[in-house]
Amino acid sequence: MPRFFVNKNNIIDNHIIINGGDALHIGRSLRMKIGDELVLCYEKIDYKTKILSISDSEVYCEILSNAPTDAEPDIELTLYQAVPKLDKLELITQKAVELGAVKIVPVITSRCISRPNKKSFAKKKERLNKIALEAAKQSNRGIIPEILDIIDFKTAVSQLSKHDFSFVCYEKGGIPFTSVVNASDFKNKSVGLFIGSEGGFEESEIEICGKTGIKIISMGKRILRCETAPISAVSIIMALSGNM
């Protein structure tokens, strides 16, 4: 059944109104008609609805039933990603969303080669948020994960330390995810995951992470590219926490 994300203000009592591109898409591309059913999702709730009226600009639906989106993981994983070359950030965004991350926070660390500032990143952020939306639709997520503004290393460490669990992946040492992630402790918890850019992290950065209580994680002896590490780490955390 077709599935679309809606906003809070699209839901009015027992009805949901769809406007804009989605309305056009439902009528023109999907050729849906009055009486057809579709799933509309807002904040981890899937609303099963029936179309009551349809035009190119508006689809008006009646809510038949609702249920929590069952594809949504029971952990809230935020990926803090040291900014790589920007095409890699697109791949990372798409995959992190598919795999269940709720937020992606780009971070400038010592070894970042690409160092956009907040202003120069604005247009890119717009594109990344579009990629996140498409990935959320495709993977049946219950929310649209957001790409936040770029922050610096110090701010990232401070934010990471506020999660229930936080990890930084380091190629020169650390403990494996299998020794720290498990389904019983992680249920309904927030997880912060910090991944380096092309050059990895400076030793001094890892020391600061360690002192702040962020667990230092080794992903084995094979050197992973900076876009492989987050895809792999999110997969492993989701599996070990019982979400895959």
Add this chain to the structure above:
Amino acid sequence: MPRFFVNKNNIIDNHIIINGGDALHIGRSLRMKIGDELVLCYEKIDYKTKILSISDSEVYCEILSNAPTDAEPDIELTLYQAVPKLDKLELITQKAVELGAVKIVPVITSRCISRPNKKSFAKKKERLNKIALEAAKQSNRGIIPEILDIIDFKTAVSQLSKHDFSFVCYEKGGIPFTSVVNASDFKNKSVGLFIGSEGGFEESEIEICGKTGIKIISMGKRILRCETAPISAVSIIMALSGNM
């Protein structure tokens, strides 16, 4: 220290000869000289060597010591990948090699949209093997994983059933990897992993896999793209088997 793969016939007693592009690269790009050390790898053994003579066409090295390549996992994972659009197969190849797969076998299944035959795949295979070589170098692998010829579904199932453990990932059900993969049982074992193409598998294909003893695996409720599933599955198997 720079690191290159060599063949068996390059190793003569206590010396290793490097020819071709690598020799040129060592002299010209890396500007290495007589007395410099480099690591040469053949079949999961890293040879620490010293350069005795160097020209554009040949570098002659003395073996100082050798040790097993410590980046090599202790399982032999073969990825049977139903053929997706070919650019996706490049990404899958690169990532599967980084993450530790030893072989990649392209398979034609019912729902494959891209259906090259052995002949039309030959050129592509050459390119994929180059990608595998680069990924093996970059990730410090101890072997160069190989991309094999395309096989059909029936042959894939037959080959999968010969591994010590074999899995097929299915989006409509199955058990999680966490319930079947562990470090103690998997050490030194061969693992076959079967992943679908864009359209996934037919129910009838999954039935055949199940009857042949291939374990049916669910990777959770989020629908993963066909290139995300193998990257994610190889990561999870490597982590759970103690190789990440």
